[in-house]
Amino acid sequence: MTITDLGFGGSTSRGFTVSAQILTGEQTPDLAGWLAERLRATRFEVERIPFDRLNGWYFEPGSGNLVHSSGKYFAIEGLQVSTDLNDRDSWMQPIINQPEIGVLGIIVKSFHGVPHFLLQAKMEPGNVNTLQLSPTVQATRSNYTRVHGGGTVPYLEYFMHPRRGRVLVDSIQSEQGSWFLYKRNRNMVVEVTEDVPLLENFCWLTIGQVHELLRLNNVINMDTRTVLACVPFEPPNGGPRTEVDETYRQALLCSLARDQWSMHTVDEILSWMTEAKARYRFARQYVPLSAVDRWKRGETAISHENGRYFDVIAVDVMAGNREVVRWTQPMLTPVEQGRVAFLVRSINGVLHLLVHVRLEAGVLNIAELAPTLQCSPTNTSHLPEHQRPRYLDDVLNADPARIRYDAVQSEEGGRFYHAETRYQIIDVGEDFELAVPDDFRWITVRQLTELLRHSNYLNIQARSMLAALHTTW
Amino acid sequence: MTITDLGFGGSTSRGFTVSAQILTGEQTPDLAGWLAERLRATRFEVERIPFDRLNGWYFEPGSGNLVHSSGKYFAIEGLQVSTDLNDRDSWMQPIINQPEIGVLGIIVKSFHGVPHFLLQAKMEPGNVNTLQLSPTVQATRSNYTRVHGGGTVPYLEYFMHPRRGRVLVDSIQSEQGSWFLYKRNRNMVVEVTEDVPLLENFCWLTIGQVHELLRLNNVINMDTRTVLACVPFEPPNGGPRTEVDETYRQALLCSLARDQWSMHTVDEILSWMTEAKARYRFARQYVPLSAVDRWKRGETAISHENGRYFDVIAVDVMAGNREVVRWTQPMLTPVEQGRVAFLVRSINGVLHLLVHVRLEAGVLNIAELAPTLQCSPTNTSHLPEHQRPRYLDDVLNADPARIRYDAVQSEEGGRFYHAETRYQIIDVGEDFELAVPDDFRWITVRQLTELLRHSNYLNIQARSMLAALHTTW
Numbered sequence: 019m020t021i022t023d024l025g026f027g028g029s030t031s032r033g034f035t036v037s038a039q040i041l042t043g044e045q046t047p048d049l050a051g052w053l054a055e056r057l058r059a060t061r062f063e064v065e066r067i068p069f070d071r072l073n074g075w076y077f078e079p080g081s082g083n084l085v086h087s088s089g090k091y092f093a094i095e096g097l098q099v100s101t102d103l104n105d106r107d108s109w110m111q112p113i114i115n116q117p118e119i120g121v122l123g124i125i126v127k128s129f130h131g132v133p134h135f136l137l138q139a140k141m142e143p144g145n146v147n148t149l150q151l152s153p154t155v156q157a158t159r160s161n162y163t164r165v166h167g168g169g170t171v172p173y174l175e176y177f178m179h180p181r182r183g184r185v186l187v188d189s190i191q192s193e194q195g196s197w198f199l200y201k202r203n204r205n206m207v208v209e210v211t212e213d214v215p216l217l218e219n220f221c222w223l224t225i226g227q228v229h230e231l232l233r234l235n236n237v238i239n240m241d242t243r244t245v246l247a248c249v250p251f252e253p254p255n256g257g258p259r260t261e262v263d264e265t266y267r268q269a270l271l272c273s274l275a276r277d278q279w280s281m282h283t284v285d286e287i288l289s290w291m292t293e294a295k296a297r298y299r300f301a302r303q304y305v306p307l308s309a310v311d312r313w314k315r316g317e318t319a320i321s322h323e324n325g326r327y328f329d330v331i332a333v334d335v336m337a338g339n340r341e342v343v344r345w346t347q348p349m350l351t352p353v354e355q356g357r358v359a360f361l362v363r364s365i366n367g368v369l370h371l372l373v374h375v376r377l378e379a380g381v382l383n384i385a386e387l388a389p390t391l392q393c394s395p396t397n398t399s400h401l402p403e404h405q406r407p408r409y410l411d412d413v414l415n416a417d418p419a420r421i422r423y424d425a426v427q428s429e430e431g432g433r434f435y436h437a438e439t440r441y442q443i444i445d446v447g448e449d450f451e452l453a454v455p456d457d458f459r460w461i462t463v464r465q466l467t468e469l470l471r472h473s474n475y476l477n478i479q480a481r482s483m484l485a486a487l488h489t490t491w
Numbered sequence: 492m493t494i495t496d497l498g499f500g501g502s503t504s505r506g507f508t509v510s511a512q513i514l515t516g517e518q519t520p521d522l523a524g525w526l527a528e529r530l531r532a533t534r535f536e537v538e539r540i541p542f543d544r545l546n547g548w549y550f551e552p553g554s555g556n557l558v559h560s561s562g563k564y565f566a567i568e569g570l571q572v573s574t575d576l577n578d579r580d581s582w583m584q585p586i587i588n589q590p591e592i593g594v595l596g597i598i599v600k601s602f603h604g605v606p607h608f609l610l611q612a613k614m615e616p617g618n619v620n621t622l623q624l625s626p627t628v629q630a631t632r633s634n635y636t637r638v639h640g641g642g643t644v645p646y647l648e649y650f651m652h653p654r655r656g657r658v659l660v661d662s663i664q665s666e667q668g669s670w671f672l673y674k675r676n677r678n679m680v681v682e683v684t685e686d687v688p689l690l691e692n693f694c695w696l697t698i699g700q701v702h703e704l705l706r707l708n709n710v711i712n713m714d715t716r717t718v719l720a721c722v723p724f725e726p727p728n729g730g731p732r733t734e735v736d737e738t739y740r741q742a743l744l745c746s747l748a749r750d751q752w753s754m755h756t757v758d759e760i761l762s763w764m765t766e767a768k769a770r771y772r773f774a775r776q777y778v779p780l781s782a783v784d785r786w787k788r789g790e791t792a793i794s795h796e797n798g799r800y801f802d803v804i805a806v807d808v809m810a811g812n813r814e815v816v817r818w819t820q821p822m823l824t825p826v827e828q829g830r831v832a833f834l835v836r837s838i839n840g841v842l843h844l845l846v847h848v849r850l851e852a853g854v855l856n857i858a859e860l861a862p863t864l865q866c867s868p869t870n871t872s873h874l875p876e877h878q879r880p881r882y883l884d885d886v887l888n889a890d891p892a893r894i895r896y897d898a899v900q901s902e903e904g905g906r907f908y909h910a911e912t913r914y915q916i917i918d919v920g921e922d923f924e925l926a927v928p929d930d931f932r933w934i935t936v937r938q939l940t941e942l943l944r945h946s947n948y949l950n951i952q953a954r955s956m957l958a959a960l961h962t963t964w
Contacts, residue, residue, distance in 0.1 A: 119769045159772070179766055188762035190769065204769045288944060289661035293652055296592045296663065296677045299632070304777070382855065383946070471761060472945055473856070 030186050031250035037133040038225040038488065039254055045134055045222035049231075052221060056139040057149050063336045064143045068317045072332050073346045082308025082315070084330070084348050090160050092116035092433070094320075094330055094348055096305040097199060099379050103298045104405050110310040112320055112330055113380055114350060114433060115199045118159035119190060122241045123177040123206040125154045126186065127214055127222070134222040136173070136214065137242060142431030143335045144349060146438065150239035150428065151231065154220070172217055176208050183208040187248045190473040191481065192386060194429060195378030197328065197350055199302075202382065202473070205245045218339075225249070226259065229489040233260070235426040236438070240482065243427070247481035248470045252276070254491055262490060266422060266445050269364035270491060273463040279366050281460045284468060290459060291475070294375040295384040302379065326397045328352045331435060349435040352394060355426070356439035358479045359391040359413040360487070361446045362422075363460075370460035371487075372409070376477065386477040387469070390458070408455060416444045422490045427482060439479070441486055463487065503659050504723035510606040511698040511961065512727055518607055518695035522704075525694060529612040530622050536809045537616045541790045545805050546819045555781025555788070557803070557821050563633050565589035565906070567793075567803055567821055569778040570672060572852050576771040577878050583783040585793055585803055586853055587823060587906060588672045591632035592663060595714045596650040596679040598627045599659065600687055600695070607695040609646070609687065610715060615904030616808045617822060619911065623712035623901065624704065627693070645690055649681050656681040660721045663946040664954065665859060667902060668851030670801065670823055672775075675855065675946070678718045691812070698722070699732065702962040706733070708899040709911070713955065716900070720954035721943045725749070727964055735963060739895060739918050742837035743964060746936040752839050754933045757941060763932060764948070767848040768857040775852065799870045801825045804908060822908040825867060828899070829912035831952045832864040832886040833960070834919045835895070836933075843933035844960075845882070849950065859950040860942070863931070881928060889917045895963045900955060912952070914959055936960065 046052055069077070074087050084094035097113040125136040140152035157171045162178070176183050187207035194201075216222070228246065231237040238246075253271040258264075272278055282290075308315075312323045320330040328350050336344045361372040376388035393407040395414075422443045429437035454460070466484055469475040476484065519525055542550070547560050557567035570586040598609040613625035630644045635651070649656050660680035667674075689695070701719065704710040711719075726744040731737075745751055755763075781788075785796045793803040801823050809817045834845040849861035866880040868887075895916040902910035927933070939957055942948040949957070 117774060118772075121769070163772075179770055185762050188758075188765050190765055204765060285661075285944065289658050292661050292663055292677060292946075296594070297652055299591075299636075301590060471758065473765075 029252070031252045033128075033133050034225060034249050035251045035254050038229055038251060038491075039256060039259065040132055040224040041226040041230055041259060043132075043134060043222065043224040043227045045129055046227070049221070049223070049227060053139060053149065056219060059339045060141055060148065061336070061338055061342060062141050062148050065334045066318065067332050067334045067346065069332050070317070071334065071346065072348065075332075075346065075348060077307075081306035083306065094307060095199070096307040096310040097379055098303045098305045100301045100303070101299055101377070103300065103377055106405070110305055110312070111327070111379060112307055112310055112313060113199045114197055114201065116158070116201050117199070120158040120203045121155055121162065121174075121177050121206065122153045122203045122245050123155040123173075123208060124242070124245050125173060125176055125183070125214060126207055126209050127211070129222065132224055133209075134224055135228060136220055137223055137228070139219050139221070140239065141337055142239070143333055143337075143347070144431035144433065144435040144437060145236070145428060146436050147236050150237060150431065151228075151242055152239045153241050153245050156241045173214075176210060177206055181208065182212070183210040187245065189248060189471060191244055191248070191470075191476070191478070192381060192474055193478050194434075195381040195386070195477060197380065197434070199380040200382045201380065203241070203244070205248050207245060207249060229259070232486060232489050233423070233425060236428050238427070240428060240430045240478070243482045243485040244478060246485040246488075247476070250467050251488060259491060260489070262422070263445070265364070266369070267491065269367055269369035270463070270487075272367055273369035275464065278368050278462060278464055280368065280462045280465060281365055281370060284465055287459060287461060287465065287469075291375055291385060291387070294377070294457065298377065300377055300384055325353060327394070333435065349433060350437075351435040352437050354394050354396055356394050356437075357391060357413065358389050358439050358483060359409075359442040359444055360483050361390045361409060361412060361444050361450070363446045363450050364448055365452065365460060368462055370462055371466065372454065373459050373461045373466075373480070374408075375457050375459075378477070381474075381477070383474045387461075387466070387475055387480050388477045389480050389483050392479050408458070412446065413442065413444065416442070420445045420447065423486045425486070441483055443483065443487055443490065502725070504725045506601075506606050507698060507722050508724045508727050511702055511724060511964075512729060512732065513605055513697040514699040514703055514732060516605075516607060516695065516697040516700045518602055519700070522694070522696070522700060526612060526622065529692060532812045533614055533621065534809070534811055534815060535614045535621050538807045539791065540805050540807045540819065542805050543790070544807065544819065545821065548805075548819065548821060550780075554779035556779065567780060568672070569780040569783040570852055571776045571778045573774045573776070574772055574850070576773065576850055579878070583778060583785070584800070584852060585780055585783055585786060586672045587670055587674065589631070589674050590672070593631040593676045594628055594635065594647075594650050594679065595626045595676045595718050596628040596646075596681060597715070597718050598646060598649055598656070598687060599680055599682050600684070602695065605697055606682075607697055608701060609693055610696055610701070612692050612694070613712065614810055615712070616806050616810075616820070617904035617906065617908040617910060618709070618901060619909050620709050623710060623904065624701075624715055625712045626714050626718050629714045646687075649683060650679055654681065655685070656683040660718065662721060662944060664717055664721070664943075664949070664951070665854060665947055666951050667907075668854040668859070668950060670853065670907070672853040673855045674853065676714070676717070678721050680718060680722060702732070705959060705962050706896070706898060709901050711900070713901060713903045713951065716955045716958040717951060719958040719961075720949070723940050724961060732964060733962070735895070736918070738837070739842070740964065742840055742842035743936070743960075745840055746842035748937065751841050751935060751937055753841065753935045753938060754838055754843060757938055760932060760934060760938065760942075764848055764858060764860070767850070767930065771850065773850055773857055797873075798826060800867070806908065822906060823910070824908040825910050827867050827869055829867050829910075830864060830886065831862050831912050831956065832882075832915040832917055833956050834863045834882060834885060834917050834923070836919050836923050837921055838925065838933060841935055843935055844939065845927065846932050846934045846939075846953070847881075848930050848932075851950070854947075854950070856947045860934075860939070860948055860953050861950045862953050862956050865952050881931070885919065886915065886917060889915070893918045893920065896959045898959070914956055916956065916960055916963065
């Protein structure tokens with residue numbers, strides 16, 4: 019039986035919605051116990067090391083770029099951005115260059131009529147808590163074509179051409195545009211009807227179980243969140259799954275619906291994004307890492323002269339349960355916890371999100387849709403008023419009773435070391451000013467989900483937030 | 492009155508369709524006479540010169556890149572592509588680097604209820620015939636921000652923020668991916684209801700008039716064709732405008748319709764494109780022009796060692812009608828006429844186009860949808876069978892009675908010198924094999940038009956062909 023055969027009105031989004039309503043999955047009822055057991059069975063040590071203890075990585079003579087001896091994998095290089103946006107003029111920064119497209123894929127299979135996701139308890143060097151739940155497959159192209167001589171990637175055959183299973187979600191999406199140059203991954207959900215072997219470290223969860231975990235800190239990893247954001251839902255039947263303001267909930271349900279009133283049409287939103295891409299000069303140019311102004315390389319870190327933004331560091335990792343592997347690699351670690359928030363409000367009874375069109379250094383297509391606020395607070399405190407993040411005060415001073423979602427989540431643990439972000443959804447209410455600056459628009463959940471059928475419209479922070487929003491029905 | 496006020500069922504596409512039905516526009520009834528008069532009034536001389544007579548352009552020491560002294564405008568650089576597609580492995584080539592986003596904009600205004608386009612008789616150095624009809628505005632960012640110290644661009648205010656008029660079409664589209672690195676222009680149609688002054692060299696035409704001209708060789712320039720491709724139409728009322736096979740016409744009209752049967756859903760097409768982008772390694776890297784293998788720089792041209800593909804040349808241009816201006820610039824000239832064709836056939840009574848997903852060196856998002864055939868025949872004659880263009884023989888041996896469109900058109904005359912391409916639409920009939928190689932799909936006109944609301948789905952050749960297809964109702 020497939021999701022669309024299950025009598026959910028022939029619709030994939032109806033099947034996903036039913037799964038989201040089931041908070042206790044029969045396949046992994048004691049999830050907390052299972053996770054604790056996995057953690058006990060796992061050996062994992064991460065140590066920060068000086069660059070000269072990196073193995074297989076070196077600073078290329080001349081450019082000073084930090085590269086792998088295979089010439090593949092990723093590299094830390096320099097980027098110069100020249101722009102007339104907000105009088106920012108021009109800046110240089112280190113950036114991770116990894117232009118390959120990897121795969122983030124989740125297998126979905128129905129048990130007794132309820133679709134379940136196959137997730138993995140995965141350790142990654144950057145995690146503050148060793149294990150988080152990742153997609154079924156989370157593989158760079160180097161991984162799955164075996165540049166590193168590692169083992170095969172389990173379940174990869176469900177996502178590679180010619181594949182088994184039916185594709186329900188499939189789009190290429192970006193990752194952190196301030197840290198990655200043009201990095202993108204293919205986000206997939208593939209439905210399988212045959213028997214799927216359940217390997218160690220893997221578990222079957224309903225979307226409802228995943229939603230519960232997503233309300234906690236640091237359990238659902240970034241790669242699971244982005245795939246989850248691409249999953250379409252419909253207004254659910256039945257009551258709320260969690261304690262929630264009823265007016266907010268009704269507006270949210272209307273925002274999920276296919277035929278809804280919205281403040282702007284999708285064509286208007288597309289034209290507004292086109293305007294943002296075409297309006298400003300935003301030229302990106304490679305520069306040697308050693309020529310990046312205001313950044314200094316020490317024994318153990320490459321840092322901004324004022325201690326802002328992030329450091330490039332090196333780590334030594336020992337990990338495994340049965341078989342222990344050991345490797346070293348560079349990572350990027352932000353100097354503080356990030357803040358990301360969506361301000362939302364009901365307009366005409368339909369919940370709208372206040373979306374920012376944002377130009378970021380490493381974004382392939384210049385600009386993407388971002389949450390209302392996305393910043394590192396102290397990194398921006400030195401800026402003149404007109405360059406400071408808009409709506410920062412609305413977030414910092416939000417009435418706790420109006421916060422619909424509030425959790426700390428990790429950014430990708432394979433590249434980012436202890437990179438945590440506080441994600442919040444704040445219902446600002448109907449007194450909040452509808453008129454917004456020209457780089458902001460009020461957009462519905464349904465419209466954002468429509469755009470996610472395509473590539474490069476929502477940035478990773480907006481996608482994380484959209485996944486979080488679906489936990490608030 | 493706006494297009495949607497005109498009683499065309501409240502639909503912009505209905506208004507465009509009505510305009511396409513009117514073959515004699517009241518605003519410029521004697522178009523041929525007007526064009527001949529414009530040509531007489533125009534002074535235009537283009538001379539090929541050696542590189543050392545270029546003024547303001549020079550080969551940068553070290554890299555050998557051909558650049559402008561302002562550091563802006565465009566540059567001829569080197570590109571290396573490494574890929575596992577079709578065993579092509581790796582190649583280097585010169586490429587035009589112009590990462591700015593320019594504007595191609597057409598003003599539309601209704602006269603007595605019929606929408607008209609404002610086009611310009613424009614001379615460009617690459618044109619074989621001096622004048623072609625361009626959009627109202629055709630400006631690079633350097634043009635309109637006046638890097639060159641030139642005059643203002645007429646009518647630009649209708650397209651710049653904050654603008655007058657209502658946006659009907661607005662998307663960023665690519666240009667020749669084999670010749671341009673990441674080049675894109677913003678394609679716009681803006682509707683104006685106020686009086687618009689008619690400047691010398693400009694004329695108001697119905698879309699029907701434009702369609703008639705598009706059946707001729709080298710009258711409608713590439714920039715007009717790409718904007719026209721983004722214009723949505725609906726099945727027209729009334730009979731055919733031109734002599735056409737009735738079975739073909741009925742299938743074409745079904746292919747324009749909003750609710751139609753189609754062989755694949757749009758989501759399936761998007762997933763198939765995603766697969767093509769993710770499946771192959773396709774890494775692009777800048778290299779110095781002087782380091783490009785197999786290409787040699789002479790006094791007057793940079794050429795491939797076997798005389799294939801294109802030459803980079805230099806020209807001296809003198810042009811004007813009242814005020815004469817003179818400049819020099821590099822250009823790219825292909826070594827032969829290109830061949831582009833769509834094979835089309837009715838499937839279940841709905842016309843489908845055989846679309847190729849094509850990876851090209853300079854395409855920002857790796858792959859775009861291309862016509863069935865796109866090649867320079869003699870450039871590919873040396874290739875082994877499995878690398879030769881698919882369906883070439885079907886095009887070369889097509890039954891003349893089945894050719895629905897056949898014209899020679901020019902590629903962009905500002906960068907390309909005497910670059911002509913023969914464009915054909917061939918109705919292969921219902922006996923033609925429905926099974927196609929994995930990098931081909933049968934897609935309807937409506938589906939392609941839907942994709943054109945977004946950026947970077949159809950390449951410039953596919954867009955030129957789609958514009959041409961609309962002349963065959």
